[in-house]
Amino acid sequence: MSWLALLDFGSVLIFALTGALVASRAQMDPVGFLFIACLTAMGGGTLRDVLLDRNPVFWIAQPTYIAVACGAAIVVFFTAHLLESRLRTLVWLDSFALAIAVPAGAGVALDLGAPAPIVVLMGMITGCMGGLMRDVVVGDVPVVLKQGELYVSAAFGGALALWVTSTYVATGLPALAAGAGITWILRAGSLAFGWQLPTYRSTPPKS
Amino acid sequence: MSWLALLDFGSVLIFALTGALVASRAQMDPVGFLFIACLTAMGGGTLRDVLLDRNPVFWIAQPTYIAVACGAAIVVFFTAHLLESRLRTLVWLDSFALAIAVPAGAGVALDLGAPAPIVVLMGMITGCMGGLMRDVVVGDVPVVLKQGELYVSAAFGGALALWVTSTYVATGLPALAAGAGITWILRAGSLAFGWQLPTYRSTPPKS
Amino acid sequence: MSWLALLDFGSVLIFALTGALVASRAQMDPVGFLFIACLTAMGGGTLRDVLLDRNPVFWIAQPTYIAVACGAAIVVFFTAHLLESRLRTLVWLDSFALAIAVPAGAGVALDLGAPAPIVVLMGMITGCMGGLMRDVVVGDVPVVLKQGELYVSAAFGGALALWVTSTYVATGLPALAAGAGITWILRAGSLAFGWQLPTYRSTPPKS
Numbered sequence: 001m002s003w004l005a006l007l008d009f010g011s012v013l014i015f016a017l018t019g020a021l022v023a024s025r026a027q028m029d030p031v032g033f034l035f036i037a038c039l040t041a042m043g044g045g046t047l048r049d050v051l052l053d054r055n056p057v058f059w060i061a062q063p064t065y066i067a068v069a070c071g072a073a074i075v076v077f078f079t080a081h082l083l084e085s086r087l088r089t090l091v092w093l094d095s096f097a098l099a100i101a102v103p104a105g106a107g108v109a110l111d112l113g114a115p116a117p118i119v120v121l122m123g124m125i126t127g128c129m130g131g132l133m134r135d136v137v138v139g140d141v142p143v144v145l146k147q148g149e150l151y152v153s154a155a156f157g158g159a160l161a162l163w164v165t166s167t168y169v170a171t172g173l174p175a176l177a178a179g180a181g182i183t184w185i186l187r188a189g190s191l192a193f194g195w196q197l198p199t200y201r202s203t204p205p206k207s
Numbered sequence: 208m209s210w211l212a213l214l215d216f217g218s219v220l221i222f223a224l225t226g227a228l229v230a231s232r233a234q235m236d237p238v239g240f241l242f243i244a245c246l247t248a249m250g251g252g253t254l255r256d257v258l259l260d261r262n263p264v265f266w267i268a269q270p271t272y273i274a275v276a277c278g279a280a281i282v283v284f285f286t287a288h289l290l291e292s293r294l295r296t297l298v299w300l301d302s303f304a305l306a307i308a309v310p311a312g313a314g315v316a317l318d319l320g321a322p323a324p325i326v327v328l329m330g331m332i333t334g335c336m337g338g339l340m341r342d343v344v345v346g347d348v349p350v351v352l353k354q355g356e357l358y359v360s361a362a363f364g365g366a367l368a369l370w371v372t373s374t375y376v377a378t379g380l381p382a383l384a385a386g387a388g389i390t391w392i393l394r395a396g397s398l399a400f401g402w403q404l405p406t407y408r409s410t411p412p413k414s
Numbered sequence: 415m416s417w418l419a420l421l422d423f424g425s426v427l428i429f430a431l432t433g434a435l436v437a438s439r440a441q442m443d444p445v446g447f448l449f450i451a452c453l454t455a456m457g458g459g460t461l462r463d464v465l466l467d468r469n470p471v472f473w474i475a476q477p478t479y480i481a482v483a484c485g486a487a488i489v490v491f492f493t494a495h496l497l498e499s500r501l502r503t504l505v506w507l508d509s510f511a512l513a514i515a516v517p518a519g520a521g522v523a524l525d526l527g528a529p530a531p532i533v534v535l536m537g538m539i540t541g542c543m544g545g546l547m548r549d550v551v552v553g554d555v556p557v558v559l560k561q562g563e564l565y566v567s568a569a570f571g572g573a574l575a576l577w578v579t580s581t582y583v584a585t586g587l588p589a590l591a592a593g594a595g596i597t598w599i600l601r602a603g604s605l606a607f608g609w610q611l612p613t614y615r616s617t618p619p620k621s
């Protein structure tokens with residue numbers, strides 16, 4: 001299996017765990033767990049494949065992905081009550097999923113010979129869109145948009161690091177590792193130490 | 208016309224009615240009725256066609272579907288006030304639309320030679336996604352996610368029944384009928400008698 | 415550059431401005447500005463291209479579009495506080511973006527030889543969907559659905575005008591101008607003078 005396929009598996013697995021945790025917080029039935037887990041796990045990569053016109057979509061080509069997502073959902077259904085804090089687990093798992101999905105998306109675009117902006121955007125889309133769909137469908141405030149946290153920015157940084165590494169240093173594993181590492185460090189730094197970019201604060205609007 | 212095309216017509220017609228009922232509850236103007244009716248009627252099937260890379264998308268190949276959806280929206284615009292309870296009508300119509308759309312989606316995947324998990328997922332996507340888009344866009348709690356009701360589960364059961372029937376009994380009409388029947392029985396049983404799967408109930412979370 | 419490409423650029427630019435204004439109202443960080451600006455600017459056209467199976471999607475073929483959207487987001491980040499009323503600016507900018515995106519979408523479908531209903535629908539989808547995604551993701555009430563305003567209806571009128579003009583009068587610039595003009599007049603008339611279609615008002619529902 002290629003490194004890219006392995007990354008896809010990893011991101012499907014971990015995003016599925018986050019989806020199932022969200023389902024547990026919304027007190028769904030088992031099929032609801034499967035549904036949200038699959039949507040979260042495969043949403044970002046599906047959008048990447050549809051936009052890049054990769055046929056067939058990765059989980060249609062290889063239904064094992066679906067089994068992985070469903071397995072993760074079932075494990076969470078039976079074990080979520082053991083967690084000290086589901087929200088905390090969710091947020092940290094989500095950071096790992098993001099860090100794996102960003103290079104999975106950017107790497108695919110790079111392999112297809114896409115130019116730099118497309119590579120970076122595909123990394124961001126693959127990383128952020130699954131979680132965004134999860135939160136919009138369940139009606140939560142999207143993690144993507146939480147004020148004062150690096151999330152899209154972490155994905156942007158990681159995808160950029162991947163492109164820079166593969167262009168100036170080495171392609172393959174080093175570039176993928178750089179992408180994953182930078183994404184996770186930025187996201188984890190934001191969660192643990194409150195790293196953030198300056199947000200927009202206007203003077204109070206006049207109307 | 209093939210059975211599959213007929214199912215597509217039926218699901219477009221009935222989902223359009225549910226979309227227009229939602230538009231009436233949101234007090235939209237006639238074009239809003241058309242918009243929500245078309246989104247609901249064609250959303251699920253469009254997603255199926257894009258994911259399976261069927262070209263062109265069914266309503267682009269055959270614009271009659273659009274006329275059907277628009278006709279349904281107009282009828283509802285002029286008659287919705289005659290209904291005893293629009294919410295009740297909506298929920299029951301939606302159950303018929305689901306029961307028709309699930310075999311319409313799974314049947315297409317089966318015809319393309321997709322493996323079992325893809326057949327089942329396409330049935331679920333085609334059945335559930337139109338209504339999900341309808342509810343997310345209007346800002347309602349998605350019917351798909353109502354706690355303690357079978358919906359995604361009904362779609363899952365129906366799509367599975369279709370696959371089992373077509374693999375072990377007979378393809379074509381019997382399989383489609385099994386898919387529609389099981390989906391509707393599960394959904395209707397949930398609405399009428401409160402059938403449900405056990406939902407996730409944790410001990411109160413510690414944080 | 416063709417007129418259609420020019421329209422795509424114009425609609426990307428103005429929709430990106432509206433997206434960034436929404437990001438400023440939600441007090442996001444700079445990368446959040448870029449994200450919402452790109453989503454709004456390219457969402458409608460992307461959906462059009464995926465549905466019509468145009469490959470590659472317009473901003474993948476020509477990444478300059480991404481630069482335009484990002485430039486617009488950055489300008490807004492540094493100047494939004496200068497505006498008297500960001501909401502008012504947003505609504506009016508959005509009316510121009512709609513008026514440009516509708517002929518951009520309908521014109522592409524016409525060039526591909528699509529029949530009238532598809533031309534009209536592609537105009538409506540391209541015009542309305544970017545703004546809809548923007549509002550759904552941020553959690554605002556979609557502008558598309560505001561009661562008592564022409565929006566989808568303006569897009570419908572403009573797309574229809576484009577089709578009628580190109581079929582009975584002249585193709586190319588006159589048809590595009592008719593589409594843009596009618597869309598904007600209807601939308602602006604609704605904003606400035608309260609033009610509207612009769613909305614659905616039932617007798618109070620019995621349940």
